[in-house]
Amino acid sequence: MINVLNNIHSSSADYAQIAALYDKNKDKFFEKIPVQLSQWFDANMAAPLGAVLDLLEDNLNDIAFEHIDNNIKTILQKNGFLKHFGFAHQPDSYCTTIQYQKMKPDDGRYFYGYVTDQFLNRSELPNMSEWLRKKMIEAMLELFVNAQIHSETKHIYTCGQFFPKRYTIEFCIVDTGIGFKRKIIRRFNKNISAVEAIRWAVKDRNTTKVGVSGGIGLALLGEFVRLNNGKLQIISYDGFYQYDSSGEQVETLAKGFPGTIVNVVFRTDDTNNYSLVSESNKTDLF
């Protein structure tokens, strides 16, 4: 039976559709898995979809895109996603894509090259302050390193999109690793839910690392998103967490996503230059 992903934006229900697709097919081996993409598909959602399809391919299944609506096909060919599934790459004449990438967690230098190409060396990028651009890139680097240190994933998947008229950039980073919940259970031996695990992880100074302090990266990202009037979404197993100007929202998905998704929306028309930490005093640092 065909797996239909219909009208995929970036809401909890849409992440749930991708998690359900994985859950329905996760025990299959050597089978053909037909997929249909209809109506709409947010470009950044290529990262969680790619992660899930890769896991299904690991079981030697054959992923077959039997139907993709033309508007979706165009964007997913431009951002390089469909290149991984037998389609040709299409040039991005409007230059609004942030390319789909799949990389190994130890490909740190490759990832720096990627963010530099996608966010620093592009004249067509929205007119942002240098400060904002640096903060955005640092946030992405923090997310990459978080996945690298904590997730125990085989690959990290990234994708995004500029929305020039909405003055936003959306960026998604995904792993297929252990997830927040299992990591916390292993570290603290507490039977925590996935939602509680995410709420714990976004708090300042909370870390599962042993012997090294930390827990700043996600907290900083949350503070930056709040000041920037952006949006932060984290999905880890069946936990969904969202922070935006309307506040915090949590939900438990019907089926678990096999890893962690962090999706961030930055506003590019933000002209502030706020310090995310207490005022710097160079003399009394230690």
Place this chain on the structure above:
Amino acid sequence: MNPIRISVFNLVGSGFCVEAKDGDAVFISISKVLQQEQSVEISFQNVEMLTSAFLNTAIGQLYRDFSEEKIRALVKVVDMADADIALLRRVIETAKLYYKDPSWLEESVKLIMGEDE
């Protein structure tokens, strides 16, 4: 005696000081100097991007192995951008609290789970 100068850019081999394992190399160099009771100047010249993960291992870990007094007396940071100093300050404050009492993390998990209510 002049302080020993450590170039972070040179140790990492890049202006992207991002990964925790790269921070370890900086930490090891600083530790060697402190073990000799020498003062050390850590230069961030030509560093373009920094993460908290890098600074946690490069500098935060020092608070596990050396006293705050010793670090304060012997370690100096130079050539660092203001925004990066703010990040480093946060890393240092976090490290001081963490190494003082790592068990509070378990309490924070209980708190989120509502066990303390």
